[in-house]
Amino acid sequence: MSETRGRGRPRKDPEKPARWTPPEGWSRLVAWVSPEEKKALKHVAVEAEVSVADLVRSLAGGLAAGVIDVEELVRQVRKGRQVMEKIPTLFERDSSFRVVDRPRAECAWVFEGEGTPTEKLDGTNVRITVRSGLLVRVEKRRNPSKSQKLQGIVDGWYVDTDEQAVEDKWILAAARNTDVSGWPDGEHPCEALGPRIQGNPLALDDHLCVPFNLEVPAYRDVPRSYTGLRDFLAELESRYAPGHLAEGIVFHHPDGRRAKIKRKDFPRAA
Incomplete structure (x- = not known):
């Protein structure tokens, strides 16, 4: 005997169509988010007793009305990108995943002498x-x-x-x-x-x-060429734990960009 399904929740106004029609001039914005990010958005929406869509529209409305400080919001977005984006390696890699003497275009600022070199900690x-x-x-x-x-x-x-x-x-x-x-x-x-x-x-x-933003040791006079970095890292002592080799170097640009190179990135000596 098949089970009879009950009727779904009735619409508040049966006379109106089920689909919502946006106001004239509105447009749809789509973004892909991870499951964790989606969960975080839903959590805030539940706390505010609104839908995720209303949450996003409220943010956009606050920006449009000048209620939200644009500079602070941009600072937080950039901070999040700096923390979470994968830091690019200075050089391209070969089929064995070792770096070759071919700088990555996005790291050109390092080879132009910009950025502060700091110790890369292995943890x-x-x-x-x-x-x-x-x-x-x-x-x-x-x-x-x-x-x-x-x-x-x-x-x-x-x-x-x-x-x-x-x-x-x-x-x-x-x-x-x-x-x-x-x-x-x-x-x-x-x-x-x-x-x-x-x-x-x-x-x-x-x-x-x-x-990273308070205590990571910085180095001076770090070479910025393939051979220079290879030889430098081969004997670079950790500033954080003297007597041990440092894992590598991370270059920090004032605008938030970063680039890295590790000792083990280079091909092993023959």
Whole structure:
């Protein structure tokens, strides 16, 4: 015996068509978002008791009316892009994934002498939120899966750590072992380091987080050619853990752009 389905929820006004007709002159804006981003938007929409569409329209309306500070919004967007976009490697790669002496066009500013070179730390990328000198949130980086990459999703995003998850244990230990009392309020991208993270190449005794925007050591007189960087990195000592080799260099441009090169990017010496 087949089950009879009940009628769906009736429209508020049966006389009106089910489809909504936008006002004259309106246009449709479409954007692809990750599942986590979609969930975040829905969470805010539920808190505000509106639909996601109304949430986006409210943002656009606030900008159009001058209620939202454009400069602050742009700053936050750029900050998010700096944190989450994959940092390009200085040189192109060959079939064995080693770099060759062919600079990437998007990194031309490095070879023109721009940007500050800093030590690239080999750990796990996290983001720490601080309020009034207290740790209030710890997030970890999630990279797109192979199937997501095939769909055009190339940049990673942050997700909350889980107190009960075994894989988050040492990330949380590093965050809690870090003194954030002097950090300004806000979200700070960091590298989580320590004995149980990424093999601990710097042989650290404790777990901790190093904020990219506050404490990462800078280098002077770094060469900016293929052979120069190859030879420089072969013997570059870590400023953060003297006596150990640094993983590589990250160049920071004043406008937020970054570019990186690691010792292991170069072909092994014959």
